[in-house]
Amino acid sequence: MGSGIAQVTSLGGSDVTLIDTDEGALERALAAIRSSLDRFVAKEKTSAEDAEAALGRITTATGLEAAAGAEIAVEAVFERLPVKQEVFRTLSAVCAPETVLATNTSAIPITEIAAAATHPERVVGTHFFSPVPMMRLCELVRGLHTGDEALAKARAFAEAAGKTCVVVNRDVAGFATTRLICAFVNEAARLVEDGVISAEDLDTACRLGFGHPMGPLATADLTGIDVITHATENIYEDTADPKFFPPAMLRRLVAAGEIGRKSGKGFFDYEGLSTGLWTTERRGPRPAPLRMRPSSR
């Protein structure tokens, strides 16, 4: 996500510093940006000169001190609260008080991340979608303390990167889009695990009946079943709403490492497509299993 956000921001004309603690990740990010820009040039969506200039505006660094002087810092590290909070603590020390601190979290409440920052009124959610260069939406999310100025600056930033913004006015778990996709995938998985309909037919029904470009199960495979499961766990933890309790099928697929395209198998098979991206080291240890509790609603 970080490389995609860097790409669209630099194409929009801004200087970007892409920061990752892992040098290998930075090399992979630059290679991904190059190959994405090449595809844009081949399809005549971007000129070769603009692509070259965009690449020239991106520098890389392994330490967050490189964010000093930034107008906006967009965090896109692992989806784990302590990791994000540590980044926000450091950014608060490194950046000027007026620097907007944005998070690309999919489901963690912005207010919880902002609790680690100084001046929480400058913390805002900028939820981009994958693949960032292709997907036009940016979901802006207000934390409890997010100020109008930070929201306006985040909107200007996303729009300069070619995105259309929607605003989530209350910091509810999963915001609007993650809540929707989790509810949709959970119900789809329940229908399949109850034997009501096959995975293939369920996705066909959504494509042909609702006009969705992809069914929810293929979407889960593309996003990563581990990512969806983790997101719905976060929403369930926050809301105690049983519809967000991850169905057994999702939890078993994650336990088996069948997490979608990146592992070669999920709801569907993707033989030969595995990127081997998922490892416990990258995602951290799995949290203790959730227990179902009565809904507070």
Ligand SMILES: NC(=O)c1ccc[n+]([C@@H]2O[C@H](COP(=O)([O-])OP(=O)(O)OC[C@H]3O[C@@H](n4cnc5c(N)ncnc54)[C@H](O)[C@@H]3O)[C@@H](O)[C@H]2O)c1
């Ligand atoms: N992948 C998606 O489809 C998607 C979509 C929308 C939002 N998101 C959110 O975006 C964020 C990133 O997701 P991703 O899929 O790109 O994750 P990823 O695991 O591919 O990349 C995260 C990167 O953060 C780096 N990192 C970890 N800790 C760091 C630190 N302290 N300082 C600097 N770099 C650090 C890691 O080395 C890694 O390269 C998550 O919050 C995720 O929920 C992901």
